[in-house]
Amino acid sequence: MGKLNVVLDWFANTNHTGFLLAEKRGYFAEAGLEVHIDGEVHGVMDLHGADFVLGPQISMLDCMSRGVELTGVAVLTQRSDSGIVSLKESGITSPRHLEGKRLTHWAPRWFHGVIGEAVRLDGGDYGKVELVPMDVGDIVSTLGAAADATWVYANWENEELIAAGKEINFINLADVDPLFDFCAPAIAATHQVLRDRPAEVRAFLAALDRGYQEAARDPEGAVLAVKDGLPAVSEAMLVRSQRHLAPLLLDQRGHWGAIRPERWERMANWLVANGYYDRRRPTEYTNDFLPV
Numbered sequence: 008m009g010k011l012n013v014v015l016d017w018f019a020n021t022n023h024t025g026f027l028l029a030e031k032r033g034y035f036a037e038a039g040l041e042v043h044i045d046g047e048v049h050g051v052m053d054l055h056g057a058d059f060v061l062g063p064q065i066s067m068l069d070c071m072s073r074g075v076e077l078t079g080v081a082v083l084t085q086r087s088d089s090g091i092v093s094l095k096e097s098g099i100t101s102p103r104h105l106e107g108k109r110l111t112h113w114a115p116r117w118f119h120g121v122i123g124e125a126v127r128l129d130g131g132d133y134g135k136v137e138l139v140p141m142d143v144g145d146i147v148s149t150l151g152a153a154a155d156a157t158w159v160y161a162n163w164e165n166e167e168l169i170a171a172g173k174e175i176n177f178i179n180l181a182d183v184d185p186l187f188d189f190c191a192p193a194i195a196a197t198h199q200v201l202r203d204r205p206a207e208v209r210a211f212l213a214a215l216d217r218g219y220q221e222a223a224r225d226p227e228g229a230v231l232a233v234k235d236g237l238p239a240v241s242e243a244m245l246v247r248s249q250r251h252l253a254p255l256l257l258d259q260r261g262h263w264g265a266i267r268p269e270r271w272e273r274m275a276n277w278l279v280a281n282g283y284y285d286r287r288r289p290t291e292y293t294n295d296f297l298p299v
Contacts, residue, residue, distance in 0.1 A: 015046030025219035063191035079292035081264035103131025
């Protein structure tokens with residue numbers, strides 16, 4: 008069997024149900040693949056020697072600028088599900104309301120460029136935001152204590168807060184401006200695996216297409232089938248989370264993974280224009296390995 012190693016963008020959660028289904032229901036095995044999946048909380052993308060790595064498009068471009076040979080090969084959702092979450096009591100209902108509030112952040116410089124642009128477009132001053140450097144592993148204990156707001160994926164942290172009885176505000180950044188509907192989370196492959204094992208890459212992505220189609224069409228059945236591979240939260244939270252994601256997973260053809268050029272191009276061009284990415288590359292992304 009062909010062996011492939013995958014590093015997730017975070018610990019396994021409902022964003023990754025398609026991976027867990029492909030593993031549990033034997034889709035990888037049917038394709039002649041043995042797939043090792045690893046995930047942890049981190050804000051900086053690191054391959055750890057893997058063949059595939061998950062993360063936001065911007066992190067992938069940052070890696071490319073540092074000489075890491077990667078190409079984006081799929082996106083998990085057809086619309087970005089990321090944004091700023093806060094407790095309702097904080098009064099943060101739009102990016103400009105981050106002024107005077109504590110916002111957690113990751114190390115990369117682009118974080119401040121992107122969130123700063125969202126604040127600017129909303130008429131605010133990012134310089135007035137109080138920045139708290141941390142990777143947030145427990146959103147429930149963080150908000151209202153160490154910080155007031157965090158950049159998250161709605162499918163998981165929002166649901167954790169709701170399950171804990173918290174009332175929240177969530178600003179989907181894609182609603183602020185189309186710029187922020189970039190490809191996140193996405194999957195990148197190393198140039199080596201694309202060059203040396205293209206058939207295995209295609210088989211891997213086809214198996215994921217099967218898994219994510221099931222997650223979209225039967226979110227409750229899909230997530231409960233793989234709950235042992237997910238954090239120990241209530242079944243009700245898992246189902247709510249997967250139902251939230253279901254409409255975002257597939258394109259108009261009913262398939263998963265396609266990277267729409269306008270999503271990728273807008274952000275990549277903005278990053279170059281604002282000095283967060285050195286130059287455009289012809290190998291940044293491709294849909295050529297996805298099922299036709």
